Structure formats: C-alpha cells, structure tokens
Amino acid sequence: MRAPITAKGAQRLRDELDNLKSVKRPEIIQAIAEARSHGDLKENAEYHAARELQGFIEGRIKQLEGELSHAEVIDVTRLNAGTRVVFGATVTLADVDSDEEKRYQIVGDLEADIKLGLIAISSPVARALIGKNEGDTVAIAAPAGSREYEIVSVEYVG
Incomplete structure (x- = not known):
C-alpha cells in the first residue's frame, strides 16, 4: 500500500531533498576536501566529523527518495x-x-x-x-x- 501524503507535504519533502542534494552535499564534499588537506587523517577530528555528517546527509537523501517514490500524493x-x-x-x-x-x-x-x-x-x-x-x-x-x-x-x- 502506498503511504498517503498531501501535496503540500510532498513539496516540503522535495524541497528538503533538493536542499540536501544541491547545497548540503556540495558543502560537505568541500569540508572533507579541506580537512584532508590538513594532513594525517587518523587524528583529524574535522575530517571524521565531516565524514559522519556526510553519512547522515546521504542516508537522509536515500530515505526521502524512497518515501517520495512510494507515496501517494493527494490534493x-x-x-x-x-x-x-x-x-x-x-x-x-x-x-x-x-x-x-x-x-x-x-x-x-x-x-x-x-x-x-x-x-x-x-x-x-x-x-x-x-x-x-x-x-x-x-x-x-x-x-x-x-x-x-x-x-x-x-x-x-x-
């Protein structure tokens, strides 16, 4: 069964997904690249924090894409x-x-x-x-x- 969602709710989720893909994802990629340039990754807290945030963002993107693909939008x-x-x-x-x-x-x-x-x-x-x-x-x-x-x-x- 497809999960019902209002048109307004679906748009809010699409906006969040778009923000994650076009703003947050590039920001975190840049932060990881910058942290890498600081040298030794074993003791680089900035790098580990950025990688953790990247995992969260990618997980949320997958979750939103899955939910939206299985939702029934109701006007x-x-x-x-x-x-x-x-x-x-x-x-x-x-x-x-x-x-x-x-x-x-x-x-x-x-x-x-x-x-x-x-x-x-x-x-x-x-x-x-x-x-x-x-x-x-x-x-x-x-x-x-x-x-x-x-x-x-x-x-x-x-």
Missing part, C-alpha cells in the same frame, strides 16, 4: 467530503469541558509535525476523528485520561 483541495473527516481534513476541535479550541490537519505519517498542527493519520487523535462529522462529539484517549471534543469545523484547504 486535499479536490476532496469533496463535505463535513465528514477524511485524510487531509483540517479539523477544529473544542474541548467539551474547557471550550479550548485546537486545530489539526490530518496528514500522512511522513509529514506529521505536531508543532505545525499536522497530525499523522495513524495517530490516536486522527483515528478517533476519521469518519466523524462536523458537530459530532468524540472521545480521545490522552495521557491524562479520555477527553471529549466537539468537532467545530471540517475544512479541506491546500
């Missing part, structure tokens, strides 16, 4: 699910007890970033929301116990 703006929560939905939730609102977009595992309000489709919160409609109340298991939220709005924005 969220073309989804026509109305007020039903499906992949790509941006959902505003209100805590039933405190009225505190939270806003999340349900995205693929590859692009999830809670600091940006992007939650993975495989997360407990997303699984509790999928299939529900605007106006529904859902119970979401949290570390401090189950919390009830009302789905205030469901949007499909790019």
Whole structure:
C-alpha cells in the first residue's frame, strides 16, 4: 500500500531533498576536501566529523527518495467530503469541558509535525476523528485520561 501524503507535504519533502542534494552535499564534499588537506587523517577530528555528517546527509537523501517514490500524493483541495473527516481534513476541535479550541490537519505519517498542527493519520487523535462529522462529539484517549471534543469545523484547504 502506498503511504498517503498531501501535496503540500510532498513539496516540503522535495524541497528538503533538493536542499540536501544541491547545497548540503556540495558543502560537505568541500569540508572533507579541506580537512584532508590538513594532513594525517587518523587524528583529524574535522575530517571524521565531516565524514559522519556526510553519512547522515546521504542516508537522509536515500530515505526521502524512497518515501517520495512510494507515496501517494493527494490534493486535499479536490476532496469533496463535505463535513465528514477524511485524510487531509483540517479539523477544529473544542474541548467539551474547557471550550479550548485546537486545530489539526490530518496528514500522512511522513509529514506529521505536531508543532505545525499536522497530525499523522495513524495517530490516536486522527483515528478517533476519521469518519466523524462536523458537530459530532468524540472521545480521545490522552495521557491524562479520555477527553471529549466537539468537532467545530471540517475544512479541506491546500
């Protein structure tokens, strides 16, 4: 099965890949060449640090290329699910007890970033929301116990 990813998330990963290949990789090659010119490689900390960073960069490039080649890009703006929560939905939730609102977009595992309000489709919160409609109340298991939220709005924005 191909992993779903939003068009915006796929673009973010492509931008990171492009930066690694066109900026970071040449920088590290230059740093390795410079460190080599300093002589004995056995006790050359700059050389070993640069080689380690090169390994990390090459690993990340391979990871991104693999993930992008196996991802199914979904254009969220073309989804026509109305007020039903499906992949790509941006959902505003209100805590039933405190009225505190939270806003999340349900995205693929590859692009999830809670600091940006992007939650993975495989997360407990997303699984509790999928299939529900605007106006529904859902119970979401949290570390401090189950919390009830009302789905205030469901949007499909790019």
